Amino acid sequence: MSLRLKAILPVAAVLLAGLVVFVWVSLSFEDPERRSVIAVAAAGAVAICAALLAVLAVLVQRPLVELQEKIARLRDGDLTVSVSFAGRNDEVGDLGRNFNDMVRQLRESREEIQRLHRTQMSRAEHLATLGELAAGLAHEIRNPLAGIAGVIEIIGRDLPEGSPGREVLKEVQHEVLHIKRILSDLLDYARPRKPNFHPADLNDTAEHAVNLARQQALSRPVEISLEKAPGMPPVEHDAGQMQQVLLNLLLNALQAIDGAGKIRVQVVSHDNQAVVSVTDTGRGIAPEHLPSIFRPFFTTKGQGTGLGLSLARRVVEDHGGKIEVTSQPGQGTQFLIWLSFRRPAPPPAAS
Ligand SMILES: Nc1ncnc2c1ncn2[C@@H]1O[C@H](COP(=O)(O)OP(=O)(O)OP(=O)(O)O)[C@@H](O)[C@H]1O
Ligand SMILES: [Mg+2]
Structure with missing residues (x-):
């Protein structure tokens, strides 16, 4: 009515x-x-x-x-509207004043969002330029570095057995390898490759990563176990990239364990998704570090580049999945990777 x-x-x-x-x-x-x-x-x-x-x-x-x-x-x-009866001294006037206030607040919020958006855009542009610069620099440094590594090897071969110089050269080689790894990580981060999706058994991908990690743990009292999901349907994923992600998680787990410990990798299907978990009995992550661990270059290790987890997250997100972490300092850490069985739909083409 x-x-x-x-x-x-x-x-x-x-x-x-x-x-x-x-x-x-x-x-x-x-x-x-x-x-x-x-x-x-x-x-x-x-x-x-x-x-x-x-x-x-x-x-x-x-x-x-x-x-x-x-x-x-x-x-x-x-958002410039206002009602003319807001000056009245009765309930209708109250309604008008409330309406005008609400519109003013909406206007202010919109202006704030637009201001933040502009700031973010200019920051993103700066970061993109910096990223390009860093990637270019990394690329330029990699070639002379390869030359230096070659020369060091030749010099090392010419040195007599047992000479103290050989030990020094080993150290130099070790450092050169470290720089090379930082540069490769930086280049991977700055110029990511889109995943090459193929339906494949995620159990196999996990097994390859576990085997590689076991090689790294040969001389250590750390047990790495793998529990596969029997009969799980194939998951459309880039096996190479996902193997790298799992290896990063496994190496982090290994590095978090002092002395003896256990790392458990489990593949399951849950809620129509494939889930891989990597659980360790290491020292755990301090609560104040948890919000930062996926940030590029965040590391608590002397020899770390802090790119492992940020790369891992990007690859998982490129797969349309997500990565989660829970940790108990002194007891251990668990990373969970959730993936859909089907690849994510490509974004609509810009018209
Ligand atoms: N399983 C874990 N247990 C305890 N701390 C962890 C674990 N995984 C990650 N972290 C913490 O998160 C930080 C960031 O990890 P990330 O893999 O990105 O870099 P990194 O291991 O330090 O260096 P990089 O992997 O580049 O060599 C680590 O320095 C460490 O403090
Ligand atoms: Mg790492």
Whole structure:
């Protein structure tokens, strides 16, 4: 029922009641003087009702119609609207003031979001330029470094067995390898390759990574176990990239264990997704470090580059999946990787 009808109905009801009373009274009273008094009274009642209607229209209906118009403009994105009845000193005025306040807050929030967006965009552009620069530099350094590594090897071969110089050269070679690894990680990070999706057994991918990690743990009392998901359907993924991700997690786990310990890799299917977990009994991650571990270059290790986990997260996200971590300092850490069985739909082409 429209508002106008709702406002008119009670007034019309009063009018009708007045008319009924008038008819009843005029039939009951035969005295013409009394009848004319009642007629005047009835005319007065009609006039009051008409005046009431007019007042109602000005006080309530007009502001509501204006409010509706302004809400429609607001819905179309016009945040400059305000209602004119906000100055009134009654409930309708309160409504107007609240509406104007709400629009002002919306306007301020939108301006803040736009300002933040502009700042983020310019920061992203700066970072992109820096990234390009770093990648270019890494590429340029890699070639002379390969030359230096070659020369060191030749010099090492020419040195007599047991000469102290050989030990020094081993150290130099070790450091050169370290720099090479940092550069490769940096290049992988700065110029990521999109995954090459193929349906493959995720159990096999995990097994390859576990075998590589076992090689690294040969001389250590660390047991690396693998629990496969028997009969799990193939998962569309880039086996090489995902193997690298799991190896990064396994090496982190190995590096987190002092002395003896256990690392468990488990492949399961859960909630229509494939899940790989890597759980270790290492020293765990301090709560204040947890929010930073996926940030590029965050490391707590002397020899770390801090790119392992940020690369891992990017690869997993490129697969449309997610990576999660939980850790208990002093007890261990668990990483979970969630992947869909089907590759993520490509983003719609820009028109
Ligand atoms: N399993 C884990 N147990 C304890 N700490 C971990 C574990 N995995 C990651 N971390 C913490 O997260 C940090 C970041 O890990 P990330 O793999 O990105 O870099 P990194 O291992 O330090 O260096 P890089 O992998 O590049 O050689 C580590 O330095 C470590 O503090
Ligand atoms: Mg690492």
